[in-house]
Amino acid sequence: MSRTLKESRLTTKNARLKLDLGQHWRSLDPSIHLGYRKGKRGGFWIVRYYLGAERYKQTTLAKADDLLPADGTEFLSFEQASRAAKDYVGRQIKERLAAVAGPLLTVEVAINEYLQMREIRENAIHGGSTGTKRDARSRLRKHVLSSDLARRLLLDLEVEHFVKWRQQLSGLAPQSIKRLINDLKAALNFAVRNHRKQVAADFERVVRDGLKIDEPNISQGRQQILTPDQLLKIIVSAAKIDKAQSLHGDLHRMVVVMAATGARFSQIRRMVVSSVQPERKRLMMPKSRKGANKAVQIYPISITQDVIECLFPVTKGRSPDEPLLEHWIRKQTGFGKWVNSARGAWKNPSEMDGEWKAIVADAGLPDGTIPYALRHTSIHRMITANMPIRTVAALHDNSVAMIEKNYTAFITDHIDQMAADIAVQLIYPDQSG
Incomplete structure (x- = not known):
């Protein structure tokens, strides 16, 4: 390091007023010095830090609060300048270390x-x-x-x-x-x-x-718990919209699987033909890619025979590793003109946005009802059926903590009802008095 620093009193306006014109320094730590450059019309805060081999790097921070009150940005007090100096040096050191690893990233x-x-x-x-x-x-x-x-x-x-x-x-x-x-x-x-x-x-x-x-x-969808009647209306309307738009059952099957499993769209779209196990009445659902890598990549979900029959047309005669649910991908041939181009797997929930709005309207559901309501309804149905929370979480590829956090109201209400149902009357009328 360089020779011993001659320190000046910089902490107050009055102390700085007594200083001569020019630069004055105060040590913030052995390698960082806060400076004050006094001029005829106020001063500036500066900082320098030690690079090694008797070399320093120096820069101006801001104006001192000699003439105008400190605002934390353009005019700084001694305390603010001290923090700004340390922050600046910290960033410089981080950038130097990062630069060693390669170009700085934006x-x-x-x-x-x-x-x-x-x-x-x-x-x-x-x-x-x-x-x-x-x-x-x-x-x-x-x-x-x-x-x-x-x-x-x-x-x-x-x-x-x-x-x-x-x-x-x-x-x-x-x-x-x-x-x-x-x-x-x-x-x-x-x-x-x-x-x-x-x-x-x-x-x-x-x-x-x-x-x-x-x-x-x-989280508005978490309040969108559908009644059994509303759920049935959605399935019926999905079939109706599918037929009206000549979608070959693709939309209807997607909605049926979403309602039957409560799985995320991103999981369902990755299912393959072999994911359907009709003899065991279940679907093998791919786990989501959320979070850390998971040892188990698929998990079973039991379904009813009507779901098996709904999926039969897309499993018959197809290779086990083909995407289970596909739809027609359309391309534009002119202004306002679209034609079916090729069949392929669903990629994103936005591909069914228009059809979903039509389903909601046809089913007479409130505006703003979202597809995720099918997942929330599935979770709610299992909770109110006395299924252990751990099982509910596993069947929806979620954690117990997240289920408890997001569905606390439903869990609490259901526990209260369960407790009321098993409460035992202990005092009968003829025992009183």
């Missing part, structure tokens, strides 16, 4: 790497481009890659950057915001796994807190 680079990975994975699984990948790319390009957030270094990301970005999403529907945030989370978490040295130690916490989903805004 949010944009992280997203593009993630989308490239998804494209490679989907091509390997499905042999071609998928609607899932296109939807994610479209959402991220429109709402993230076009924003200031995209140019932020991963190293410098703070919760407030996400908060500012999310304020720009106020016009989006809650479910659209949820999908977008989940896409962005996945991209940033993918970056962490591949570039650990190029992100801050608290990066995962920043992402978690900054992209925490506001449950009251996105």
Whole structure:
């Protein structure tokens, strides 16, 4: 290190007023010095830190609060300048360490790497481009890659950057915001796994807190528990809309499986012909890709004979590893003109958005009823049938903690009813007095 630093009194305006014009220093720690450059019309805060070999790096932070009150941004008090100096040096050190591991990463680079990975994975699984990948790319390009957030270094990301970005999403529907945030989370978490040295130690916490989903805004579906009559109307209307639009039973089968299993769309679309086991009246459901790798990749769900019969046309004479549920993929041949191009597996829930709205209207259900209501209804039905919560969670590829968190009201109400049903009367009228 260099020779001993001659320290000056910088903590108050009055102390700085007595200093001569020029630079004055105070040590914040052995390698970081906060400086004050006094001029004729006020002063500036500066910082320098030790690089080694008698070398320092120095930069100006902001104006001192000599003439105007400190505002934490343009004019800083001594305490604010001290924090700003330490933050600046901390970022510089992190950037130097990250640079050793490769070019500094931005949010944009992280997203593009993630989308490239998804494209490679989907091509390997499905042999071609998928609607899932296109939807994610479209959402991220429109709402993230076009924003200031995209140019932020991963190293410098703070919760407030996400908060500012999310304020720009106020016009989006809650479910659209949820999908977008989940896409962005996945991209940033993918970056962490591949570039650990190029992100801050608290990066995962920043992402978690900054992209925490506001449950009251996105959990409306959890209140959409369908009655048995409403569920039947949905199935009947699905068949009706399917026939009216000449969809060859594809829409009807998808809705039937969603209602019968309570599984996520992303799971159902990955089912293959051999997933149907008619002799055992069950479906082998692929587990979701959420969370860590899972040892068991499929799990059984019991179904009724009517579901088996509904699926029979798409299992007869087909290869066991072909996608179970397919639909016609359409292409545009002119303005407002579409024709069936080829059959392929479902890729994304958005592919049935228009038909689902028609189903809801035909069934006379409230506007805003979402397909996920079928999953919530399935979970609710099992809870109220006295099925153990652990079993309910397993049959819906979820954790006990998540079931208890999201369906607490239903569980509590049902326990209260069960307790009331088994309560024993202990005092009879002829015992009184």
